[in-house]
Amino acid sequence: MKLAIIGGGPSAFYVASRIFQLLPAAKPSSPSLRIHLFDRLWAPHGLVRYGVAPDHPEVKNCTHKFDAAALDPRLRFFGNVNVGDPANPIPHAINLPLSSIFKNYTHILFSTGCTLPTLHPALPPSTYCIPALSLVHWYTQHPTNPPPPPLENVSHVSLIGNGNVSLDVARMLLTNPDVLSKYDVPQHVIDHLSRSNVKHVSIIGRRGPLEAAFTTKELREMINLPEASMIPLDLDSMVPVSKDSLTRQQSRVLQLLAKGSAKPYGTTSKTWSLDFLRSPVGLAPPSATSQAQLKLAHTKVDAKTSRAVPTGETSVFSTDLVTTSLGFRSPPSSLFSSEDLGHLRTISGRLVSSSGHVLQNAYASGWASTGAKGVLASTMIDAYAVADTILTDLMPKDEPVKTTPASPTREQGVADDDVAEIVMNPNPHPEDPPEEIKEALKEGMVTTYSDWKKVDEEEVRRGEVLGKERERMGWEEAREFLTKTKPRT
């Protein structure tokens, strides 16, 4: 098997790692195996590098396992290569058509994640309404290079959606930059945050405390913020009296909310609030004399469907910056993407064509396959299951591989546009990447894993000098650094 994995995030590395574990190189019965990972970002690890909040450094320990997988000589990483997405958002990434992958590989796996933010029809992006992903990309120095948010002129921030991404952004805005500066936060971001005038962050959810999308740990981090306090909640008006049917997580969240923030409200200069049962319906722009006006419909949670339904009442918030944090989706332009699902069509990790056929030797894993749901632990479990599926399809039937018990189907979407089915090459060159990649490697336009490790070490070294976890490089800087360190041939 010569497998091309599109995407080099955690899902891609967990799949590769599992395949190596199940087919050890040293075992004579292991079939010949090559895995090539392509990512349009020059650095590997997807959202672990360009998503996970800087004050969660422990989460990034998973990269040690990815490093170990990359040590297997059967794996190669090619960074700065955008595969098949016509709307390539990375200006410096080279474009590789999917046809090149089909020609050069026996198998393909899409681990492309969900790279686009979900937008709200009533809240189109503008200078005062920014998707949370742009803020995340700003503070992680993502190669799309978005401008910094206008924090100097902002006192009140409204975050729409109360998932963990929303809370990540809230913590970044409410934590003292001196605390953040020891983590993996670029110096220019720290400088910008030091000039911030943010005083209040309102986290707006269309449903109630029991349906909140954040998890307990992230709520506790908010509750324990040393320099910000929460406006106390009137929980009784929002939660049913009988607590019998609550899950463990729901009861623990309620307990935390009832206790309130560690710093009592009124004792800190910065504050935050959880505004439940409010759904945005419109946003009037700021004027010379007034802030932007965010119009919210009041909602209640339907007991049967647990959906938010409007009560008919509305209210208006004066705010300076609206940030939408409503989840993520895969680009609708990508092959096998279903507009309705917001991710690729799969059954048990196998790709499905728009006409409903399961494709041969073509797979998807991670957020590309499941949608933008779940933490690394769930991404890992999914990746292991997909690795098992790939190997089950690959191995002769009398030589079963150990598989994870799997439910027979995942959701199957229906789309009416027809997509040409993938035809992989059963006999490609046994080792080589596509010609275009070989050329681009010579020109220094593609990064290898060893390039990344050199940059990684250097970033950590530069960080040590500054007394922080690491100081990041951008593409230009990394390229220059690599050119300098490359041995001349």
Next chain:
Amino acid sequence: MCGTSTSKQYDDTEPAQAPMSRHMGIDRPAPGSGIKVNFQDSKGNLLKTVEANEGDDILAIAHEYDIDLEGACEGSVACSTCHVILPPEYYDLLPEPEDDENDMLDMAFGLTDTSRLGCQVKLTKEMDGMDVRLPAATRNMFVDGKKASH
């Protein structure tokens, strides 16, 4: 070239080098002298009986003996991939989980009343002979410990 950089190991042209498993720094006791732990799969079938020392945690022991227990955050209570299920009589011997462990357990798949994070359970002599069951891996995605979505 003198190989001052560790990066060289990642070159695909280098001779084969098996990926190393993380060394969590525990020592195996002399056979017969350690605390016995029976690792079981999700159905309760014995995988391996191993020996470890007082103070070793279950994640480190699993890694030392190649048991398929992940530890994505390497014991920092930030991932829940080291979730294990203990027999009630042994669970009761342990100090109550801290808030941070409970927060991660909220998200663990297949949570039971006697679930713990393997990285937080340190062996004591009283735990000799304990069964440690791994939860069932499943492809039915568990998402942030919640059921209904909008």
